Amino acid sequence: MQQLDVLKQFSIHSSELITGVQCPHCGKFAMRRVYGTWRCDKCHEKSKEGHTLALVDYGLLIKPCITNQQLREFLHIASPDVTKKLLTAMKLSYVGETKGRVYDLTELLCKVTGIFQK
Numbered sequence: 312m313q314q315l316d317v318l319k320q321f322s323i324h325s326s327e328l329i330t331g332v333q334c335p336h337c338g339k340f341a342m343r344r345v346y347g348t349w350r351c352d353k354c355h356e357k358s359k360e361g362h363t364l365a366l367v368d369y370g371l372l373i374k375p376c377i378t379n380q381q382l383r384e385f386l387h388i389a390s391p392d393v394t395k396k397l398l399t400a401m402k403l404s405y406v407g408e409t410k411g412r413v414y415d416l417t418e419l420l421c422k423v424t425g426i427f428q429k
């Protein structure tokens with residue numbers, strides 16, 4: 312997959328990006344993971360798929376692959392078990408084992424951007 316360097320194009324450094332899960336209802340950052348769902352402290356709405364949308368942003372803006380550690384930082388999740396569960400549930404393909412494992416976001420990006428193309 313060809314990677315467009317969106318950040319470079321707009322002279323944005325990756326440290327300037329707002330990380331975390333954006334609330335699909337009110338647009339505020341960042342939702343908190345509570346009992347298997349994402350909750351917004353601002354409007355109190357919930358979202359099951361918040362992390363999927365955040366991963367698509369990550370894939371489009373940063374790079375189309377991610378490690379558990381990078382996902383934890385991006386989603387503001389303290390527990391590596393939680394992010395591992397999310398990654399497993401999304402059935403992403405990966406290379407490597409344990410800490411060095413890199414998950415491929417290409418399929419997810421194709422699926423989501425395919426929806427946008429309709």
Ligand SMILES: [Zn+2]
Nearest residue numbers: 334337351354
């Ligand atoms: Zn909200």
